Each structure stands twice: as C-alpha cells, then as structure tokens.
Amino acid sequence: MTAKSNPxxxxxxxxxxxxxxxxxxxxxxxxxxxxxVRMYSCGxxxxxxxxxxxxFAYIFVDLLRRTLEYNKYRVISVRNITDxxxxxxxxxxxxxxxxxxxxxxxxxxxxxxxxxxxAFFRYxxxxxxxxxxxxxxxxxxxxxxxxxxxxxxxxxxxYRIDDGIYYDSSKFRDYGALTGMNxxxxxxxxxxxxxxxxxxxxxxxxxxxxxxxxxxxxKRQMEWDSPWGVGFPGWHIECSAMSMKYLGETFDIHTGGVxxxxxxxTNEIAQSEGATGKKFVNYWMHNEFVLxxxxxxxxxxxNFFTLDDLLKKGYAWRxxxxxxxxxxxxxxxxxxxxxxxxxxxxxxxxxxxxxxxxNAESMKPDDKEAKRAIKEAKDSFIRSINTDLNMPxxxxxxxxxxxxxxxxxxxxxxxxxxAKAVLKALLSFDSVLGLRLDEFADMAKGRLDPVVxxxxxxxxxxxxxxxxxxxxxxxxxxxxxxxxxxxxTGNGEVIxxx
Ligand code: AMP
Ligand code: ZN
Numbered sequence: 001m002t003a004k005s006n007p008x009x010x011x012x013x014x015x016x017x018x019x020x021x022x023x024x025x026x027x028x029x030x031x032x033x034x035x036x037v038r039m040y041s042c043g044x045x046x047x048x049x050x051x052x053x054x055x056f057a058y059i060f061v062d063l064l065r066r067t068l069e070y071n072k073y074r075v076i077s078v079r080n081i082t083d084x085x086x087x088x089x090x091x092x093x094x095x096x097x098x099x100x101x102x103x104x105x106x107x108x109x110x111x112x113x114x115x116x117x118x119a120f121f122r123y124x125x126x127x128x129x130x131x132x133x134x135x136x137x138x139x140x141x142x143x144x145x146x147x148x149x150x151x152x153x154x155x156x157x158x159y160r161i162d163d164g165i166y167y168d169s170s171k172f173r174d175y176g177a178l179t180g181m182n183x184x185x186x187x188x189x190x191x192x193x194x195x196x197x198x199x200x201x202x203x204x205x206x207x208x209x210x211x212x213x214x215x216x217x218x219k220r221q222m223e224w225d226s227p228w229g230v231g232f233p234g235w236h237i238e239c240s241a242m243s244m245k246y247l248g249e250t251f252d253i254h255t256g257g258v259x260x261x262x263x264x265x266t267n268e269i270a271q272s273e274g275a276t277g278k279k280f281v282n283y284w285m286h287n288e289f290v291l292x293x294x295x296x297x298x299x300x301x302x303n304f305f306t307l308d309d310l311l312k313k314g315y316a317w318r319x320x321x322x323x324x325x326x327x328x329x330x331x332x333x334x335x336x337x338x339x340x341x342x343x344x345x346x347x348x349x350x351x352x353x354x355x356x357x358x359n360a361e362s363m364k365p366d367d368k369e370a371k372r373a374i375k376e377a378k379d380s381f382i383r384s385i386n387t388d389l390n391m392p393x394x395x396x397x398x399x400x401x402x403x404x405x406x407x408x409x410x411x412x413x414x415x416x417x418x419a420k421a422v423l424k425a426l427l428s429f430d431s432v433l434g435l436r437l438d439e440f441a442d443m444a445k446g447r448l449d450p451v452v453x454x455x456x457x458x459x460x461x462x463x464x465x466x467x468x469x470x471x472x473x474x475x476x477x478x479x480x481x482x483x484x485x486x487x488x489t490g491n492g493e494v495i496x497x498x
Contacts, residue, residue: 161201
C-alpha cells in the first residue's frame with residue numbers, strides 16, 4: 001500500500017500553535033507564504049533497517065503535515081536520505097556508517113544505501129505515512145555542498161586541519177542558541193555531558209567538519225574531488241545544502257529528534273545563516289525518544305526492534321500506527337505488548353463502530369443529537385491538533401463522539417442520514433489519524449479490494465481441490481499484507497479485518 005496523497009482534506013483554517021525549540025515556547029504558526037508551508041525533516045541514515053524510534057520521528061512528521069493539510073495549507077515537504085557522511089561518533093571522529101556496513105555485508109556502499117532506503121520507504125508506506133514531495137539523496141547533492149562550504153570559506157568561517165575543512169563555531173554569533181546555552185556552556189556540555197570524541201587540531205569542541213579528507217592509507221568507496229582535496233561532506237552541511245536548495249534560504253519548519261538539537265541542528269543553523277546572513281528556519285520542532293528500559297532506542301546501542309519484528313508478532317500496521325499517534329510527540333512512548341494490545345483494542349472499537357453505523361436504522365429519524373455530537377467532536381478535535389499536535393486529546397474527542405453515538409443507537413437508533421454524517425466526520429478526522437478507516441467502511445458495505453477478492457476466490461478453489469497448503473499460504477498473505485482474516489465456519493467463510 002502506498003500513500004502518495006492525502007485524499008480527504010476537510011476542516012477549516014484556524015489558529016495553530018506549535019512548540020518552537022528555538023525559545024522553547026508555544027508560538028502561533030504564521031507561514032512565510034500565505035497558505036503554503038515549507039518543511040524539512042532530517043531523513044534516515046540508510047545503513048540498516050529503521051527501528052521503531054526512527055519510525056516515531058516520521059509518524060510525528062506525518063501528523064504535522066496532515067494537521068497542516070487539515071487546516072487547508074499546501075505543504076511542501078522535503079525529507080533527505082543520508083547516504084554518506086554520518087559517522088559513528090556524533091562529532092567528526094569514527095567511521096562512516098555506510099562504508100563500515102558495506103565492509104561488513106561485503107557489498108558496495110551504494111548497494112547498502114539503496115537496500116536500506118527501499119526498506120525505509122516500505123516501512124513508511126506500511127504505516128501509511130504520506131511521502132514527501134522530494135526525498136533528496138546526499139550523494140546526489142555534492143556540488144551544492146561544495147559551493148556552500150566555498151561560501152563559508154569566503155566569509156571567513158573555516159579553517160583547514162589534516163582531517164579536513166572545519167567550521168570555527170566561535171565566529172558565529174549566537175552559536176548554540178537552539179540549545180538555550182551560550183558558546184562556553186555548550187562546549188562544556190559536549191565534553192562532559194555528551195562526551196563527544198574530538199579530532200586533533202580542532203580549535204573548539206563545537207567546531208565541526210564541513211569537508212573531510214579521504215584517509216591517505218585507504219580508498220573510500222564514496223569520495224569526490226573538491227577545491228580542498230578528495231574527500232566527502234560533513235553530515236551537517238548535507239542538510240543545510242539540501243533544505244535550502246528545495247525550500248529556499250529561509251523556510252517555515254524544520255524537524256528531527258531531540259538528539260539533533262545540540263549538534264546537528266545547531267550546526268545547520270551556523271552554516272546556513274553564516275553563508276546567507278539570513279534567518280534559516282522559523283519553527284524548529286523536535287520529537288522525543290522512544291525508550292527501551294529507560295534508555296534511548298538506538299541502532300548503536302543494539303536495544304532496538306523494527307516494524308517487521310512487530311508485524312511478525314502478529315500486530316497489524318494499524319495497531320502500531322495507532323500506538324505511535326496516541327502519544328504526544330514531545331513525550332516518550334512505551335512500545336510494549338501491553339500498549340500495543342491497548343492500541344489494538346482502540347482500533348477494534350473504531351472498526352466495530354463503523355460496522356454498527358452501516359447497520360444503523362431508526363423508525364423515528366432524529367439526527368439532532370448525532371449532529372450535536374459531531375459538532376462537539378469536531379470543535380474539540382481541531383482545537384487539540386492545532387495546539388501543538390495534542391493527539392491524546394484529539395483521540396479523546398473522536399471516542400467521545402463514538403460513545404455518544406453508540407448510546408444514541410442503543411436508545412433509539414440512528415437514521416441512515418445521521419449515520420452517514422457521523423461516518424463523514426470520522427473519515428475527516430482520519431485524514432489526520434491516517435488509519436485508513438475508509439477501508440472499514442468499505443468492508444461494512446461488503447466492498448473489498450479487488451486483489452483481496454481475487455485471493456479469497458483462489459483460496460476457495462484451492463480448498464475445493466484439496467490443496468490446503470496453498471489455501472493456508474493465501475490465508476497468511478491476506479492477513480500479513482492486507483490485514484484480512486478468513487475464518488472457515490459451517491456456514492462458509494467469514495471475512496474479517498485482522
Ligand atoms: P538516523 O537514521 O539515526 O539519522 O535517525 C533518523 C531520525 O530518527 C532522526 O530524526 C533521529 O533524531 C530520530 N531518532 C533516532 N532514535 C530515536 C528514538 N529512539 N526515538 C525517537 N526518534 C529517534
Ligand atoms: Zn539533518
């Protein structure tokens with residue numbers, strides 16, 4: 001399943017408040033161009049499968065975009081692919097993650113990048129995250145990076161050491177503003193708090209590589225010529241170059257995980273503003289970490305699990321997405337069997353409700369109460385999403401409507417028109433939730449995806465011919481790929497949403 005566009009976009013434009021990491025307060029969102037939002041999200045480093053912490057970061061971006069679209073903004077979103085330059089250390093020491101993985105897997109660095117980039121898109125599609133307008137690869141923007149470094153050199157921000165061309169962070173006024181610390185405090189924090197490794201010759205801990213030279217004793221797979229010598233770009237310059245190329249020198253929103261605040265994003269600001277002399281980004285937004293046993297889920301720590309791991313355990317993509325959207329992006333989600341079971345229960349309540357709406361009938365049509373429930377839910381839903389994406393409150397509003405209408409059906413039924421209006425409201429909420437509730441509605445009406453119908457037919461034939469192995473294989477495929485459960489009963493098969 002791919003999700004390239006957001007078909008149901010309802011709602012009205014009203015005030016949106018976003019928590020801006022720069023200044024650490026809620027601010028009214030005002031885009032640079034009326035009706036249009038330009039946003040950039042730091043993309044994945046494609047040297048292994050994304051874990052659920054990474055997916056939380058992209059679900060947050062998806063919710064942000066869907067919220068803005070619900071408010072009728074046109075969103076131009078860019079999310080890069082980091083396929084070179086991200087080293088094993090947060091600073092400039094250590095190995096390139098791509099090159100290291102290529103050696104381990106006996107493949108080329110480009111093969112590794114392509115393989116995990118595909119896996120990343122597959123995971124995002126599986127969780128129904130909308131695809132960004134542009135997904136630029138770092139390796140395809142080396143020229144832009146080289147010219148940006150050249151501009152910084154002309155403006156006197158750089159110095160050369162054996163290891164590469166470095167940015168002198170003491171030359172940038174307000175260096176570290178995103179962290180709320182001043183230059184000295186941030187240097188102290190990086191040495192003693194983050195314990196970043198440093199590189200011989202660097203003038204300050206906060207200085208960072210713009211262009212790193214290839215090692216003299218070994219040939220890198222990913223390296224390019226430059227005015228300073230053969231090498232490869234620093235990780236931070238990649239995002240400055242790609243974001244400004246596609247969104248302009250100043251754009252609206254930049255996102256990433258909170259780990260990017262003290263180094264990666266602080267350095268993006270220093271580079272971009274150093275080069276252009278203009279404000280780089282108006283709203284900085286950061287998601288919190290998914291934790292495992294109180295520690296950040298991280299590839300390097302080895303304490304991670306992936307979407308495939310959870311699907312193999314029998315959770316459907318909707319259960320997983322529901323769990324990730326039900327936690328505020330600035331709090332730390334707990335991905336446990338218990339929380340996933342809770343999410344599965346909530347999704348089932350929505351699906352049962354939609355089936356019930358399909359069967360609703362009333363002798364004395366009276367839609368007044370249903371209309372009131374819809375209006376209250378809509379008001380509360382939009383207020384919640386527009387207050388820094390308060391999804392827990394937004395979901396409360398959805399379930400408030402579900403409960404009220406359920407009670408109404410218990411008491412006196414609901415007219416077909418009333419049921420249609422409730423379903424319409426639910427589907428409009430779903431343009432933000434992204435749970436594809438329209439599929440439940442289709443099921444309730446007996447409509448199935450044509451491929452699913454074909455598979456069910458094939459399975460029936462296989463059973464008739466005694467080919468139970470094939471029938472079981474098709475049943476598994478229906479469950480894993482389409483979330484459809486087939487049960488064989490005395491009265492024939494029963495088709496359900498898994
Ligand atoms: P990476 O592929 O490591 O460059 O990370 C991609 C995105 O995932 C970045 O925005 C990170 O900040 C974010 N991220 C990494 N680990 C976690 C985590 N445990 N929880 C939430 N976000 C994370
Ligand atoms: Zn970035």
